Amino acid sequence: MVPRRVRVVLFFLFLVGVVSIFSSTPSEFKEHVDRHALKYRKWFGEYYWRSDLLPLVDLESTDWLVTDTTLLTSTVAGFNVFDKLYLRSGRFYAVARDPSSFPALESILPLQETQKDETATPSKMHIISPDDANKYLGVRAVVLDGATFIFWDSDPFISHYYRWWGELMLGAMRVYSGLSFVPGIKLPLPEPRRFLLPNVPEHHWRDSAGVNGPILRAGWPSTSIEGRDFWEDLIYLNQTYVFERAMIVSRPAAYTSPLRAQWFKMISTVMGMAVPNAFWAPTQHRVVRNTLGYLPYLNEDGVVASPIASRAPIVTYISRHSGVKKINRESQEGLVKALTELEQEGVCELHVVAMEKTTFSEQLAIIAKTTIMIGIHGTGMTHQLWMPSSPRSTVIEFFHPNAYPNDYELLARNVGHKHYAVWNDTYATHSKIPESGIVEYGTRLSLNKDPIPIHGPTIAEIIRRRLTSKINDLYP
Numbered sequence: 282m283v284p285r286r287v288r289v290v291l292f293f294l295f296l297v298g299v300v301s302i303f304s305s306t307p308s309e310f311k312e313h314v315d316r317h318a319l320k321y322r323k324w325f326g327e328y329y330w331r332s333d334l335l336p337l338v339d340l341e342s343t344d345w346l347v348t349d350t351t352l353l354t355s356t357v358a359g360f361n362v363f364d365k366l367y368l369r370s371g372r373f374y375a376v377a378r379d380p381s382s383f384p385a386l387e388s389i390l391p392l393q394e395t396q397k398d399e400t401a402t403p404s405k406m407h408i409i410s411p412d413d414a415n416k417y418l419g420v421r422a423v424v425l426d427g428a429t430f431i432f433w434d435s436d437p438f439i440s441h442y443y444r445w446w447g448e449l450m451l452g453a454m455r456v457y458s459g460l461s462f463v464p465g466i467k468l469p470l471p472e473p474r475r476f477l478l479p480n481v482p483e484h485h486w487r488d489s490a491g492v493n494g495p496i497l498r499a500g501w502p503s504t505s506i507e508g509r510d511f512w513e514d515l516i517y518l519n520q521t522y523v524f525e526r527a528m529i530v531s532r533p534a535a536y537t538s539p540l541r542a543q544w545f546k547m548i549s550t551v552m553g554m555a556v557p558n559a560f561w562a563p564t565q566h567r568v569v570r571n572t573l574g575y576l577p578y579l580n581e582d583g584v585v586a587s588p589i590a591s592r593a594p595i596v597t598y599i600s601r602h603s604g605v606k607k608i609n610r611e612s613q614e615g616l617v618k619a620l621t622e623l624e625q626e627g628v629c630e631l632h633v634v635a636m637e638k639t640t641f642s643e644q645l646a647i648i649a650k651t652t653i654m655i656g657i658h659g660t661g662m663t664h665q666l667w668m669p670s671s672p673r674s675t676v677i678e679f680f681h682p683n684a685y686p687n688d689y690e691l692l693a694r695n696v697g698h699k700h701y702a703v704w705n706d707t708y709a710t711h712s713k714i715p716e717s718g719i720v721e722y723g724t725r726l727s728l729n730k731d732p733i734p735i736h737g738p739t740i741a742e743i744i745r746r747r748l749t750s751k752i753n754d755l756y757p
Contacts, residue, residue, distance in 0.1 A: 427526070
């Protein structure tokens with residue numbers, strides 16, 4: 282029990298504190314509040330307080346309104362980054378003294394209604410002058426600080442493992458990392474603060490396999506994911522918002538790029554952009570480390586050195602026993618036999634993985650140690666994003682005769698793997714395939730129904746050469 286003398290002293294100190302607060306002048310009270318990181322100001326004759334976590338910009342008394350919106354990536358259709366991009370009533374506003382300095386809106390948010398819920402009408406984005414800013418934006422704006430990635434995409438495109446990671450995220454991170462070459466940009470670039478999906482309700486951005494969400498949380502644990510409800514909340518409040526930095530990613534806008542005629546994919550538009558070496562590595566490392574609790578280290582020969590060393594470079598065969606795409610039984614037996622012989626020779630350590638029978642964490646634990654990944658064209662090849670890049674890292678992809686959809690070749694180019702397209706006993710790398718007319722999908726029947734023939738010894742020979750040649754001989 283507290284002694285009576287101590288209780289008396291504590292009560293006296295409490296009374297002194299109460300008296301000092303109520304006897305303080307307004308200025309003294311203000312100083313007290315300021316010391317505790319609260320701000321207050323006068324607005325229409327009334328006082329209010331706000332926290333630094335909810336920044337509010339008085340456009341009438343600052344330079345925010347009269348400072349141009351900066352377009353940081355003017356040549357990347359569909360992946361446009363802005364500093365100080367405004368939003369009001371569901372419409373974007375860019376403040377520009379010279380509107381002609383901005384690209385056509387079709388390369389940001391297309392004007393034509395080519396795909397429902399994805400395209401922009403003229404009312405979805407305006408480029409206005411500083412003189413007109415007060416008219417459209419009013420005199421105050423709520424700041425959405427940090428970098429916001431705005432994916433102007435919709436279901437069903439967005440709810441797909443490859444489209445989310447191999448197009449939206451890979452493309453966005455390539456463009457975002459390229460900002461490091463922009464003169465005057467502050468480095469290091471901060472991680473995105475939020476991902477905003479205005480056209481996607483609730484959890485519709487999640488894929489059927491259930492990996493999009495967990496991977497995103499592993500890559501950016503503190504970054505929020507906001508959907509249509511967040512967007513509608515902003516509209517309901519009828520206030521002006523300003524994104525400190527925003528990237529608008531639009532699939533229809535990306536399709537306006539002339540590079541689409543060369544690679545035929547949404548990500549085509551970013552392929553010519555200069556980026557730092559290994560730009561994807563920070564994302565890859567965070568996903569792996571935050572999922573597994575460790576990051577495997579591979580030496581230049583592709584051998585796992587830690588945390589548990591491998592006997593030889595790891596070759597992972599993604600074997601598909603369910604689903605519509607599979608190789609025929611004879612090819613399956615011949616391929617496994619050829620790969621097993623390589624392992625017995627000590628050329629590689631073989632893992633044959635049926636993804637439908639393993640958890641994502643188990644899959645990632647194997648992929649993060651893999652030097653060569655092989656498998657049928659399909660969504661599972663997206664896993665190469667989590668495979669470490671090295672001079673020997675390789676993706677070997679099986680195709681039906683006369684078919685070559687190049688989705689995963691583009692992933693390999695971005696991540697830093699050598700890609701081989703294989704048609705039974707014939708193969709080619711991207712450097713040997715003509716740059717025009719390279720994409721042929723074949724018939725839907727052949728792609729999704731007919732078993733694929735594969736010559737096992739051909740695959741084994743590619744692997745042998747990639748793992749035993751001198752590193753200087755691996756690249757032309």
